[in-house]
Amino acid sequence: MTLAPTHGRLSVLCLGAHPDDIEIGCGGTLLGLRRTPDVTVTGLVLTGEGERKQEAESALPRFFPRATVEVLGLPDGRLPGHWDAVKSALESFATRVDPTLVLAPRVDDAHQDHRLLGRLVSTVWRDVLTLHYEIPKWDGDLRTPNHYVHVSGENARLKVELLHKSFPSQVDRDWWDDELFLGLMRVRGVESRSSYAEGFSAHKVVLGLDGRRSA
Numbered sequence: 001m002t003l004a005p006t007h008g009r010l011s012v013l014c015l016g017a018h019p020d021d022i023e024i025g026c027g028g029t030l031l032g033l034r035r036t037p038d039v040t041v042t043g044l045v046l047t048g049e050g051e052r053k054q055e056a057e058s059a060l061p062r063f064f065p066r067a068t069v070e071v072l073g074l075p076d077g078r079l080p081g082h083w084d085a086v087k088s089a090l091e092s093f094a095t096r097v098d099p100t101l102v103l104a105p106r107v108d109d110a111h112q113d114h115r116l117l118g119r120l121v122s123t124v125w126r127d128v129l130t131l132h133y134e135i136p137k138w139d140g141d142l143r144t145p146n147h148y149v150h151v152s153g154e155n156a157r158l159k160v161e162l163l164h165k166s167f168p169s170q171v172d173r174d175w176w177d178d179e180l181f182l183g184l185m186r187v188r189g190v191e192s193r194s195s196y197a198e199g200f201s202a203h204k205v206v207l208g209l210d211g212r213r214s215a
């Protein structure tokens with residue numbers, strides 16, 4: 001059974017610790033929403049200065065054309081030492097953005113910046129469906145997701161193309177290549193009976209099974 005929002009607006013808030021987190025973690029999902037009516041996408045990236053900041057500002061609108069994104073200049077790799085600043089930034093953002101879906105890093109991500117952001121989401125947006133995206137990395141922290149969003153072959157390839165185009169400062173990294181991005185989406189596709197997919201974990205999901213409308 002596929003569960004999908006029945007109607008009404010979908011306000012998606014994408015949270016990233018670093019420029020490229022959002023696009024790697026849920027770029028295919030955002031591409032799939034481009035032609036869906038009543039969808040808004042807002043991004044908040046906690047770190048990023050200079051070229052990295054510019055990359056983050058231009059990347060998200062490539063994946064979802066009407067997206068807006070704000071990039072803060074908090075210290076990369078040091079977010080746990082700036083817990084108050086991160087919490088305040090999220091709380092300030094929450095007064096301006098009223099999401100129906102939050103996409104954020106996993107609460108058990110091996111990178112300390114991702115992990116902190118993932119864990120703080122539920123302390124700020126307490127009653128909003130939150131899906132935690134995954135980011136492949138050297139640390140080897142991937143787990144089996146418990147939620148999936150299918151990604152078409154066209155959008156999977158477009159995601160990879162846009163990642164290369166949007167983050168030129170990262171393309172020389174030894175792990176940054178088509179095979180990693182496509183391969184992970186292909187594995188998640190196999191797990192959810194699709195060509196490609198993105199995997200998410202959710203701590204709590206409330207199902208409105210009595211909310212079905214008759215045909």
Ligand SMILES: [Zn+2]
Nearest residue numbers: 017018021114
């Ligand atoms: Zn990151």
